[in-house]
Amino acid sequence: MTAAARPVLVVAEQLDAAADMVVDQLNQRDVPVMRFDVAQFPQQLTLTGTHLPQEPGWTGIIDDRRRTARLEDVRAVYWRRPARPQIADTVPEPYATWAKNQADAAILNLLAALPGVPWLNNPHADRIAAHKPQQLVAATRCGMTVPRSIITNSPEAARAFAKDVDGPLICKPILGGRLDVGAERRLMVATHRVDPADFDDSICTTAHYFQEDIPKAYEVRLIAVGGHIFGGKLTTTSEAAGTDWRTDYDHIEYDTVDVPGYTATAVRRFLAYYGIAFGAFDFAVTPTGRWVFFENNPAGTWGWVENRTGLPIAAAHAKYLMGATT
Structure with a gap:
């Protein structure tokens, strides 16, 4: 054939x-x-x-x-x-x-x-690549900047972390997914801001993932397919969207953004580290222009990025599956 x-x-x-x-x-x-x-x-x-x-x-x-x-x-x-x-x-x-x-x-x-x-992506590699705590280690090794973070079930450790950061904090899920609240209702557990003054013994009930709240000029949903890198720019216009843009799509302005060479190189290293060819990366770009890595979803959504910006992401998928990597 x-x-x-x-x-x-x-x-x-x-x-x-x-x-x-x-x-x-x-x-x-x-x-x-x-x-x-x-x-x-x-x-x-x-x-x-x-x-x-x-x-x-x-x-x-x-x-x-x-x-x-x-x-x-x-x-x-x-x-x-x-x-x-x-x-x-x-x-x-x-x-x-x-x-x-x-x-x-x-x-x-x-x-x-x-x-x-070739695969986009082999699920065996996806499972490993989806682990958020390990992603921060891999991203740092590959040359990206990441937020200060702590995972703990200790109120004392959480308070000490907050004191060291000495600034706003967010809490986010370690594992993705939705919360089943019955009656066929499922709620997304969103990233949210927290006040260290409210830290109490409820932290002991499970592991909590706290990070410093990175100041944002805008955010980027960066899509990597093979050797192709696409930057979808998200400028949020509400506090809810600014904390987690998934909670308020009505207050997002969409555009494209050029991905700096050093970030594109780090992303390609990250993909190679995990042996995957696709990733949906979330970055914040600070008011000073610094790109900060949040996480990568190796099976993340991207259709809305192409629909909103015109970036040829589906074509890049097709080219990779046909055997072309550039």
Whole structure:
């Protein structure tokens, strides 16, 4: 099979705007695409992989009843936050959970074992790259500036940190996700400002992640895809948006920003450190022009950045999946 005829697997939920944008770019380049969600497996998706002694990799098929791709022909994999496998209701517990874990491991690990196939991003690397405390260490090693931070369940340690910072503080989740408050309601736990005068024994109840509150001229959602770096500029016009722009989209002004060479170099080092090709980085730019790294989401959203700014992020995804890195 010629390189041009080899398919790209797009593994994403059915309603995912970023995946739609990447598929459109691949279609424009006449690259065959097989898109599916892991939630289709094993009930609507068939996977068969065979490995024989002395063979370089796995062979077989993945079939969703409309399209079929041969594993040995897969050109690249775009793994975009798919759902987990869905097991038939006829399978009782605890066997249903066991079956779900087996299906999850099979489809991910079999695809990950395909030799020489580029990923955006391999979830095995994503899991490690998503750890926020370790990100600060990696970012520092790669040449970025990071905020002073503490993770603690000690009120005394939190008060001592606040005294050392001697300025505004914020508190943020260590692990992303939403809070299930019942009745099908889920709330985002946002970054918020805290007053050290309020620190009390409630800090003992769990780990808390405190940081110095960095002064911001504006913020940047920096998208890195392969060798491409895109800067989406976010200027906030409310206190809520200035603390966590996800809480007040109505008070954000969007633009593009040139990423300094030293920051772009540090970002590329960061990606190489984790062995990933994509990242959605959050930076603050201070009134003096200093870029401060907050965190990187290796499966972060970016469709809204392209839609608001016109930056060709989806095209960069397509080029990478086709084998072009610059």
